[in-house]
Amino acid sequence: MDALKHSRWVPVAAVALYVAIPVLCSIYYAVFPGGEFSLRAYSVITEDASLAAAATRTLTITVLTVITLVVTLVPALVAVHLWAPKLRPILEILCTLPLVVPPIAIAAGVMALLGMAARQGRGSVPNAISQFLQNPDLPLILVGTYVVLCLPFTFRSIDAGLRTIPLKAMVEGSAILGSSTFGTIFRVVIPNIRGSMLFSVFFAVALCFGEYSLAATLSQQTIPVWLDDVSSNNFRASVAIAVLLNMTTWGLLLVATLSAGRFAPAGRAARAEKKLQKKTTQKALAS
Amino acid sequence: MNATTPASNEVTLEGVSKAFGPTTVLQDLDLTIGAGELVTVLGPSGCGKTTALRILAGFEKPTDGRVLVGGRELTQVPPNRRGIGMVFQAYSLFPNMTVQDNVEYGLRVRKVDREKRRRTAQDMLEMCGLGEFALRFPAQLSGGQQQRVALARALATQPEVVLLDEPLSALDAIVRVQIREEIRRLQQQLGITTMFVTHDQEEALAIADRVAVLRGGVIEQIDVPRAVYQNPATEFVARFVGSVTELGAAADYQGGRLPVRAPGGDLDTLFIRPEDLTLVPEPDGDCTVVSQIYTGERTTIRASSQERDAEGNPLELITSVSAAEAADLTPGTRVSPYVMSSPALRVTAAERHVAEREAALEAGEGGLRAAGAASVQAGAAR
Numbered sequence: 001m002d003a004l005k006h007s008r009w010v011p012v013a014a015v016a017l018y019v020a021i022p023v024l025c026s027i028y029y030a031v032f033p034g035g036e037f038s039l040r041a042y043s044v045i046t047e048d049a050s051l052a053a054a055a056t057r058t059l060t061i062t063v064l065t066v067i068t069l070v071v072t073l074v075p076a077l078v079a080v081h082l083w084a085p086k087l088r089p090i091l092e093i094l095c096t097l098p099l100v101v102p103p104i105a106i107a108a109g110v111m112a113l114l115g116m117a118a119r120q121g122r123g124s125v126p127n128a129i130s131q132f133l134q135n136p137d138l139p140l141i142l143v144g145t146y147v148v149l150c151l152p153f154t155f156r157s158i159d160a161g162l163r164t165i166p167l168k169a170m171v172e173g174s175a176i177l178g179s180s181t182f183g184t185i186f187r188v189v190i191p192n193i194r195g196s197m198l199f200s201v202f203f204a205v206a207l208c209f210g211e212y213s214l215a216a217t218l219s220q221q222t223i224p225v226w227l228d229d230v231s232s233n234n235f236r237a238s239v240a241i242a243v244l245l246n247m248t249t250w251g252l253l254l255v256a257t258l259s260a261g262r263f264a265p266a267g268r269a270a271r272a273e274k275k276l277q278k279k280t281t282q283k284a285l286a287s
Numbered sequence: 288m289n290a291t292t293p294a295s296n297e298v299t300l301e302g303v304s305k306a307f308g309p310t311t312v313l314q315d316l317d318l319t320i321g322a323g324e325l326v327t328v329l330g331p332s333g334c335g336k337t338t339a340l341r342i343l344a345g346f347e348k349p350t351d352g353r354v355l356v357g358g359r360e361l362t363q364v365p366p367n368r369r370g371i372g373m374v375f376q377a378y379s380l381f382p383n384m385t386v387q388d389n390v391e392y393g394l395r396v397r398k399v400d401r402e403k404r405r406r407t408a409q410d411m412l413e414m415c416g417l418g419e420f421a422l423r424f425p426a427q428l429s430g431g432q433q434q435r436v437a438l439a440r441a442l443a444t445q446p447e448v449v450l451l452d453e454p455l456s457a458l459d460a461i462v463r464v465q466i467r468e469e470i471r472r473l474q475q476q477l478g479i480t481t482m483f484v485t486h487d488q489e490e491a492l493a494i495a496d497r498v499a500v501l502r503g504g505v506i507e508q509i510d511v512p513r514a515v516y517q518n519p520a521t522e523f524v525a526r527f528v529g530s531v532t533e534l535g536a537a538a539d540y541q542g543g544r545l546p547v548r549a550p551g552g553d554l555d556t557l558f559i560r561p562e563d564l565t566l567v568p569e570p571d572g573d574c575t576v577v578s579q580i581y582t583g584e585r586t587t588i589r590a591s592s593q594e595r596d597a598e599g600n601p602l603e604l605i606t607s608v609s610a611a612e613a614a615d616l617t618p619g620t621r622v623s624p625y626v627m628s629s630p631a632l633r634v635t636a637a638e639r640h641v642a643e644r645e646a647a648l649e650a651g652e653g654g655l656r657a658a659g660a661a662s663v664q665a666g667a668a669r
């Protein structure tokens with residue numbers, strides 16, 4: 001009986017080891033060059049200007065991707081839930097489509113399209129658009145593609161969030177108090193689906209931080225692409241930065257998971273209740 | 288109603304109809320609520336009270352007809368630009384905000400500065416007896432407390448027109464009377480035009496300037512509370528508002544001892560309020576007291592007749608007496624009914640025949656239409 005109980009942990013431990021060992025190895029490799037602790041590998045952060053550029057680029061792309069996702073998908077989903085529930089399956093199929101198309105196919109498609117536009121010749125409008133989208137300072141083409149890649153997960157998460165709240169009642173309650181629909185979405189709907197929102201945001205962040213093949217194909221030096229480039233001449237530095245990146249992403253996911261519970265209205269209510277009780281007991285003790 | 292209040296907040300529904308698919312919920316509804324007037328809307332569940340309110344608020348577009356506030360047509364104006372306050376049947380508080388923030392919300396939307404918002408919200412909460420709950424979340428309040436928050440939230444923006452959808456249904460008897468009097472006082476003081484939906488006929492009569500009785504999407508009667516109770520316009524109103532005894536009477540009956548007979552045939556139907564009916568113990572009385580229900584100040588006496596109606600059930604008589612009188616009316620006592628003042632409603636045999644014929648005709652027409660239309664849908668619409 002006891003053995004059975006403990007044996008349940010075997011697969012968990014196996015998975016933990018499977019995940020942990022490579023990470024531990026890379027940490028060891030990064031900060032123990034030649035068996036002695038040293039953070040020298042991280043000096044690349046200050047020494048290599050291209051890392052800062054890549055980091056800025058990645059961050060810009062991430063922020064724009066997240067904003068685009070939230071600003072387009074949340075109102076669209078709220079509208080569908082409120083006024084056109086029949087359109088929901090259509091939206092769902094559209095948003096899930098990127099899941100069945102391999103990212104590399106998307107990359108190839110985007111490449112082909114940009115190439116075709118570029119071949120229209122210098123000075124032509126398609127060529128200009130193609131150049132604009134691939135501007136290395138602000139590669140909008142990556143933002144667009146990442147938004148598409150994030151759609152399935154963001155859709156599912158926000159859709160599930162909207163199902164759990166009395167959306168119609170909230171929106172009507174807000175409207176009669178004078179709020180516009182957009183105001184309502186930002187003041188009332190989003191705060192009430194915080195968990196879903198945070199999950200979507202952090203998923204998008206993780207994707208933007210880690211995506212390699214598209215960025216490489218479009219020769220945009222984001223952090224993953226930079227890592228790959230650097231690994232050929234300074235392997236330790238690339239591993240060191242990869243560890244850092246890994247930690248950041250995991251940290252974000254942890255924050256997401258924790259805050260999803262913490263920001264849920266029920267959780268907030270429970271904490272406020274506790275605070276209230278503390279106050280009253282303090283008052284009672286004081287008097 | 289009130290000459291000093293500008294007519295800017297008179298509310299009018301003009302020939303409003305509403306159908307959800309094949310179901311007609313409101314039919315050609317005409318209703319005017321004068322500036323500063325409080326009209327209660329009374330009716331059975333599903334008669335369209337909430338729907339009428341939602342059309343006024345702008346959440347539903349009427350299939351036909353117009354909505355006017357202060358002479359301005361609002362039929363196409365969205366809810367957030369109507370400036371109407373509303374308390375929903377289901378409260379609809381924002382669960383992510385504290386009570387205080389909920390009440391402040393309307394002011395926040397109007398960009399009122401923080402200090403003034405705080406003050407107004409506190410005043411509103413104090414008024415609704417919620418001062419100590421300001422920092423709680425709605426999930427930490429009882430149903431009645433939530434309802435009061437909804438009320439405070441609706442009044443915080445000082446709207447000129449307020450719609451209340453059963454705002455007191457979750458409160459206990461004492462708080463209920465307190466709050467409804469508070470609503471009434473505020474409403475009169477600020478001259479708020481108010482439409483107040485309720486299930487509770489005592490409440491409807493107690494606070495209204497006028498009572499509208501709604502049935503199947505049609506207003507059966509709209510009048511001052513006393514008139515609705517004492518002179519109901521239709522049998523439905525007589526039965527729905529207050530309790531009533533229905534008895535048949537000869538065309539020349541003018542009061543006094545009433546031989547108990549079932550309504551029907553060439554008899555008039557009398558609808559008699561409990562206070563107009565006296566049961567006198569008589570050894571050869573044609574009714575028997577069935578029960579006494581003690582309700583505090585008065586005692587309700589129910590009696591049933593030997594006489595049967597068309598379905599073979601005994602007729603029921605209801606009256607209310609003081610405790611002293613109740614001593615003579617113990618269950619089992621033989622009694623005879625006396626009608627002391629004129630009954631609330633008298634439907635003559637001729638009127639009843641006309642009504643019956645009309646009803647039959649309507650049913651026939653309905654049947655014909657049903658045969659024409661897709662039969663399933665018409666069946667559902669009934």
Ligand SMILES: Nc1ncnc2c1ncn2[C@@H]1O[C@H](COP(=O)(O)OP(=O)(O)OP(=O)(O)O)[C@@H](O)[C@H]1O
Nearest residue numbers: 307310312330331332333334335336337338339376
């Ligand atoms: N969105 C809708 N779609 C279809 N039918 C509806 C809709 N809303 C209301 N109805 C129908 O309209 C009728 C009137 O509903 P309404 O909510 O106005 O009733 P009510 O008088 O407020 O009842 P209650 O006292 O129970 O609240 C009901 O028969 C209801 O089923």
Ligand SMILES: [Mg+2]
Nearest residue numbers: 336337376452
């Ligand atoms: Mg209702």
